Amino acid sequence: MGRAIKIFAPATVANIGPGFDVLGLALQNIGDEIEMQLNSEGGIKITMIGSEDLPTDPTKNVAGVALQAMLDQLGSTQGFEMTISKNVLPGSGLGSSASSSAGAVFAANELLNRPYTKTELIQFAMAGEASIAGKPHADNVAPSLLGGVTLVRSYTPLDVVNIGYPNDLFITVVHPQIEVKTADSKKILRKEIPLELAVAQWGNVAGLVSGFASSDFELIGRSLQDLIVEPIRSMLIPGFHELKASAIKNGALGCSISGSGPSVFALSNSLEIAQQIGEGFKTVFNRLEIDNHIHISKVNIEGAVIVK
Amino acid sequence: MGRAIKIFAPATVANIGPGFDVLGLALQNIGDEIEMQLNSEGGIKITMIGSEDLPTDPTKNVAGVALQAMLDQLGSTQGFEMTISKNVLPGSGLGSSASSSAGAVFAANELLNRPYTKTELIQFAMAGEASIAGKPHADNVAPSLLGGVTLVRSYTPLDVVNIGYPNDLFITVVHPQIEVKTADSKKILRKEIPLELAVAQWGNVAGLVSGFASSDFELIGRSLQDLIVEPIRSMLIPGFHELKASAIKNGALGCSISGSGPSVFALSNSLEIAQQIGEGFKTVFNRLEIDNHIHISKVNIEGAVIVK
Numbered sequence: 204m205g206r207a208i209k210i211f212a213p214a215t216v217a218n219i220g221p222g223f224d225v226l227g228l229a230l231q232n233i234g235d236e237i238e239m240q241l242n243s244e245g246g247i248k249i250t251m252i253g254s255e256d257l258p259t260d261p262t263k264n265v266a267g268v269a270l271q272a273m274l275d276q277l278g279s280t281q282g283f284e285m286t287i288s289k290n291v292l293p294g295s296g297l298g299s300s301a302s303s304s305a306g307a308v309f310a311a312n313e314l315l316n317r318p319y320t321k322t323e324l325i326q327f328a329m330a331g332e333a334s335i336a337g338k339p340h341a342d343n344v345a346p347s348l349l350g351g352v353t354l355v356r357s358y359t360p361l362d363v364v365n366i367g368y369p370n371d372l373f374i375t376v377v378h379p380q381i382e383v384k385t386a387d388s389k390k391i392l393r394k395e396i397p398l399e400l401a402v403a404q405w406g407n408v409a410g411l412v413s414g415f416a417s418s419d420f421e422l423i424g425r426s427l428q429d430l431i432v433e434p435i436r437s438m439l440i441p442g443f444h445e446l447k448a449s450a451i452k453n454g455a456l457g458c459s460i461s462g463s464g465p466s467v468f469a470l471s472n473s474l475e476i477a478q479q480i481g482e483g484f485k486t487v488f489n490r491l492e493i494d495n496h497i498h499i500s501k502v503n504i505e506g507a508v509i510v511k
Numbered sequence: 512m513g514r515a516i517k518i519f520a521p522a523t524v525a526n527i528g529p530g531f532d533v534l535g536l537a538l539q540n541i542g543d544e545i546e547m548q549l550n551s552e553g554g555i556k557i558t559m560i561g562s563e564d565l566p567t568d569p570t571k572n573v574a575g576v577a578l579q580a581m582l583d584q585l586g587s588t589q590g591f592e593m594t595i596s597k598n599v600l601p602g603s604g605l606g607s608s609a610s611s612s613a614g615a616v617f618a619a620n621e622l623l624n625r626p627y628t629k630t631e632l633i634q635f636a637m638a639g640e641a642s643i644a645g646k647p648h649a650d651n652v653a654p655s656l657l658g659g660v661t662l663v664r665s666y667t668p669l670d671v672v673n674i675g676y677p678n679d680l681f682i683t684v685v686h687p688q689i690e691v692k693t694a695d696s697k698k699i700l701r702k703e704i705p706l707e708l709a710v711a712q713w714g715n716v717a718g719l720v721s722g723f724a725s726s727d728f729e730l731i732g733r734s735l736q737d738l739i740v741e742p743i744r745s746m747l748i749p750g751f752h753e754l755k756a757s758a759i760k761n762g763a764l765g766c767s768i769s770g771s772g773p774s775v776f777a778l779s780n781s782l783e784i785a786q787q788i789g790e791g792f793k794t795v796f797n798r799l800e801i802d803n804h805i806h807i808s809k810v811n812i813e814g815a816v817i818v819k
Contacts, residue, residue, distance in 0.1 A: 225714040356718040357711065362733060366721040394706055398739070401709040403665065406533040408713040409720045410664040413674040416724035425670055431706070 207240040208313055212306030212507040213350070214291045214498075215298035216374060217342040217462040220427040221407035225355050226366075227298075229346040230374060231500035235289055235302040236510065237266070239310040242282035247271065254289040254299075265300045266307035269331030273308050276327070277318060283311060294382035296466035298343030304331030305347035309507035321348045321506065325363055343462065350506030352415060369418035372502055373477035375455070377446065377484035378466040380494040391435055404431050420456055420472050427457025427470060440465045442487050449483035474499070515548040516621055520614030520815040521658070522599045522806075523606035524682060525650040525770040528735040529715035533663050534674075535606075537654040538682060539808035543597055543610040544818065545574070547618040550590035555579065562597040562607075573608045574615035577639030581616050584635070585626060591619060602690035604770035606651030612639030613655035617815035629656045629814065633671055651770065658814030660723060677726035680810055681785035683763070685754065685792035686774040688802040699743055712739050728764055728780050735765025735778060748773045750795050757791035782807070 213234035217227040242248065247261035247270055261267025266287055274281060285307060291299040305328045312319050319327075328344035345353040345363045356362040410426030413419070437443040437460060446467050450458035454476040455469035467484070471477045481497040488495040521542035525535040550556065555569035555578055569575025574595055582589060593615060599607040613636040620627050627635075636652035653661040653671045664670040718734030721727070745751040745768060754775050758766035762784040763777035775792070779785045789805040796803040 222713065222717060224710045225717055354714065354717050354721060356714045356730075356734060362718075364718065364721065364727075364730060366717070367725060392706060395703045396706050396709055398700060398702055398704050401704055401712065401739075402532045404709065405530065405713040405716040406662065406664045409530060409533055409662050409674070409716050410670075410672065412717045412720040413662060413672065413724060416721060417675060419672075422664075422672060426664060431709075 209238045209510040210310045212302045215343045215346040220459040227342040227346040228352045229350045229503035231503045237306040239285040242284045245282040248284045250286040252288040265331035266303040268334040269304040270307045272330035273327040296462035296464045301343030304328040305344045368415040375477045375480040376468045376498045378496045424456035445487045453479040453483045517546045517818040518618045520610045523651045523654040528767040535650040535654040536660045537658045537811035539811040545614040547593040550592045553590040556592045558594040560596040573639035574611040576642040577612040578615045580638035581635040604772045604774035609651030612636040613652045676723040683785045683788040684776045684806045686804045732764035761787040761791045
């Protein structure tokens with residue numbers, strides 16, 4: 204048995220309102236823990252804790268696929284064993300699979316003495332994502348690896364950058380215990396959109412990025428609008444409009460769907476407001492008799508980290 | 512005769528690559544000068560210098576329409592006389608009509624002891640723009656009034672903000688002496704666009720705004736791409752691809768169409784490079800035997816100003 208490592212790869216909120224498929228942020232204190240060690244017999248062995256439905260076959264588990272993509276690139280036949288402890292269920296809209304993909308390549312990269320930078324690891328974690336979503340995606344793996352708020356400016360070539368945001372930005376997330384599969388929620392989107400709507404959307408993207416960069420909370424609030432995807436995907440989330448109204452009433456800057464849902468997030472500029480928003484979210488889902496978890500945090504600036 | 516004033520309202524570069532219909536910046540040392548005075552007989556009288564083809568009938572001249580919109584809102588029957596000296600021809604893509612619209616309301620507002628803020632004047636200047644473009648537009652009048660780099664985040668409600676940009680940003684503009692009417696260049700655009708292309712565009716908008724805010728010139732360069740409008744409008748500009756190739760070769764961060772063209776602009780981070788780009792532009796158009804003017808400046812931080 205080789206050296207062992209334990210890492211944490213955070214859950215993430217992709218899209219952040221208008222930034223469909225390009226923006227994402229990392230959360231604190233929620234995500235996957237992965238214990239990994241080298242294995243002299245070769246091959247990848249996966250044990251799952253907390254989500255026993257997920258495959259442990261490394262060719263079917265996103266973490267295995269991501270790690271294999273990295274080993275293929277390295278031309279390595281090194282074996283690995285990993286135990287993935289999940290505290291975010293798949294189909295949450297919080298980048299659960301991305302945390303596993305990102306965490307696996309981050310851990311292996313550490314065990315192999317960092318042949319790659321974190322940014323270079325994104326491409327391998329994307330291979331994990333592609334194995335379940337059909338298309339390589341970086342809007343969750345990028346923030347899970349890098350931390351902060353990330354922009355996937357382009358896929359060909361892959362261009363991911365961290366963008367500025369206010370230190371006192373709080374995120375309230377509610378995760379209703381119902382599942383929406385990303386693949387399903389992609390299918391219902393229109394393939395063509397009116398130019399006028401696209402212009403309004405990139406006006407909001409520009410406002411959000413500028414508001415983040417200049418700590419202009421009012422501009423962030425006005426810009427946190429998704430005119431294209433939210434109107435469609437919100438139909439799959441029971442109580443969405445009440446959640447949003449409740450968040451705004453409680454002082455949120457804005458509120459939208461986390462990733463492809465069903466989790467919903469709101470941004471605010473104080474812990475107190477973030478907590479009030481959480482209470483409001485809980486009230487709405489409790490009335491609908493839908494089990495739900497509330498998570499409140501600031502932006503995670505570190506991304507994937509070694510725990511021990 | 513009442514008090515007289517002379518103002519300058521700068522020419523502008525709208526869109527700035529990916530920010531179609533939302534972003535714009537003001538240029539230094541190029542634009543309209545307007546001399547205005549109160550007139551006790553009522554009515555609006557306009558004299559044009561430098562562009563004798565433009566109408567002087569105040570109901571047909573953008574400056575007259577804009578000023579009348581402001582007077583209507585004020586419930587005023589005050590008369591005005593103005594002389595508009597144009598050094599940018601209409602149909603240039605440098606916001607020629609916007610400079611007149613913005614300048615007229617700015618001057619009148621000063622003569623009336625500032626009933627409105629500059630931001631409030633945008634709506635009136637837009638009325639001038641609407642009288643020739645058919646649809647109210649703010650992406651030229653906003654920077655001409657406010658200066659700097661502006662974002663028109665939304666039209667309903669109107670939400671215009673200044674966004675951050677690097678101090679050492681240079682703009683090289685070439686204005687070929689051929690005319691493209693904004694109305695024509697709008698007509699050739701598609702009304703529906705693929706979602707995938709829209710996503711790529713707002714990735715670039717986010718990158719440009721973030722690059723501007725953080726003075727990340729490389730990111731500005733990578734993001735200065737318009738995948739939607741430029742491929743279509745560039746067909747109306749002779750030599751466009753050579754101009755762009757020449758600008759990049761000369762060290763430009765990026766190069767695209769100014770407004771609806773035919774002027775073409777490039778961004779750079781030094782005066783020397785900006786001048787080299789200008790030489791390159793000149794060479795391309797001279798070879799095509801198209802008369803052209805080069806203009807080099809930094810971003811104009813003041814917008815419309817009183818000259819005396």
